[in-house]
Amino acid sequence: MTLEIYWGSGSPYAWRVLLAAELKRIPYESKLLEFSKGHLRTPEFLALNPRGKVPVIRDGDVTLAESMAILAYLDRKYPDPPLFGRTPEEAGRITLATSELDAYVREPLTAVTRWLFGDKPRTPDIDEALAKVVPEIQRVDARLASATWFVGDAPTAADLVWFPPMRTLVRANARTEPRSRELNLFPFAELYPNIGAWIARVEKLPGYDRTFPPHWR
Secondary structure, three states, rough: OOOEEEOOOOHHEEEHHHHHHHOOOOOEEEEEHHHHHOOOOOOOHHHHOOOOOEEEEEOEEEEEEOOHHHHHHHHHHHOEEEOOOHHHHHHHHHHHHHHHHHHHHHHHHHHHHHHHOOOOOOOOHHHHHHHHHHHHHHHHHHOOOOOOOOOOOOOOOHHHHHHHHHHHHHHHHHOOOHHHHOOOOOHHHHHHHHHHHHHHHHHHOHHHHHHHHHHHH
């Protein structure tokens, strides 16, 4: 049976999985769900994931939720190219990079991007979130100054996990320039040129266009 991927446009977690499937050239059936139409609350979808969140995959008798679990599953079933490295050191560094995003960046960056795309006034909470995010982005830009990819000489899970939130900031630049300027995040690709070049490399990967959020077009 063909792998089925249930996803939602704009979900960074679903985007990781789509990028992985394309990188590994895994044939899959796209199951695009619309948040606004309540597709994630239907009995059919809740039977796949009672938490009502994407991504979810169905691969024969295997149904699996949570993006990192899905990446691990796909990497074991389709080992080439590897998402988690070829050596113990690479595996450790890749897992470190993905963990850093989740532990230190995800929550404050979500607050910043929601403010950018919204219309609420700026509050101290946004400034606190920005103060946490900017040093992390600077570290990533410094890392990519001497590296093509996060770890090793090919894209890995680290790149797939970091790409969606960074690409979302680029979109925010395009759609909410005044707000981006207010937070000193514009022009993002010029402020962080190594991240900008890395984003361009990801966008050139085979199959990337098929993963692009439809509502961003």
